Amino acid sequence: MIKNLENIKTNLKLVEIKPTFQRLAIYDYLDKNRIHPNVDVIFENIVKQIPTMSRTTVYNTMKLFLEKGLIQDLNITGTESSYDINTVPHHHFFCKTCSKIFDISIQCPHGYDQLKKIDGNQIEEVHGYFKGICKECLGKTN
Numbered sequence: 001m002i003k004n005l006e007n008i009k010t011n012l013k014l015v016e017i018k019p020t021f022q023r024l025a026i027y028d029y030l031d032k033n034r035i036h037p038n039v040d041v042i043f044e045n046i047v048k049q050i051p052t053m054s055r056t057t058v059y060n061t062m063k064l065f066l067e068k069g070l071i072q073d074l075n076i077t078g079t080e081s082s083y084d085i086n087t088v089p090h091h092h093f094f095c096k097t098c099s100k101i102f103d104i105s106i107q108c109p110h111g112y113d114q115l116k117k118i119d120g121n122q123i124e125e126v127h128g129y130f131k132g133i134c135k136e137c138l139g140k141t142n
């Protein structure tokens with residue numbers, strides 16, 4: 001745990017983020033819970049341990065982490081951003097029944113996700129996702 005905290009501090013310092021107690025807690029939560037949470041989920045889980053945590057702090061920290069490239073935001077649900085500490089481009093599956101977002105390991109057959117430029121336009125982000133009903137939810141109805 002302490003070693004992990006030191007690693008997080010180093011990660012934040014590398015991108016010139018002051019490693020405050022609350023930022024460390026948020027980063028640690030994202031690192032340990034790779035469920036693509038939104039601000040509400042992050043807040044509700046952390047405030048149990050840190051009562052002084054506020055939604056605004058979570059929101060502002062997400063903005064800062066995004067600017068510094070520590071996380072990526074996903075706009076799959078259409079209503080809110082979900083956050084992913086894995087910034088390597090990968091695809092997602094959104095379950096319309098339980099609203100969970102899963103990583104899926106699928107390689108784009110055309111290699112679109114490897115392109116640096118299209119028509120002279122520089123690509124900085126690639127997002128790919130699928131929507132449907134996850135296997136867990138499918139199992140419940142059968």
Ligand SMILES: [Zn+2]
Nearest residue numbers: 095098134137
């Ligand atoms: Zn589901």
Ligand SMILES: [Zn+2]
Nearest residue numbers: 084086092103
């Ligand atoms: Zn992901």
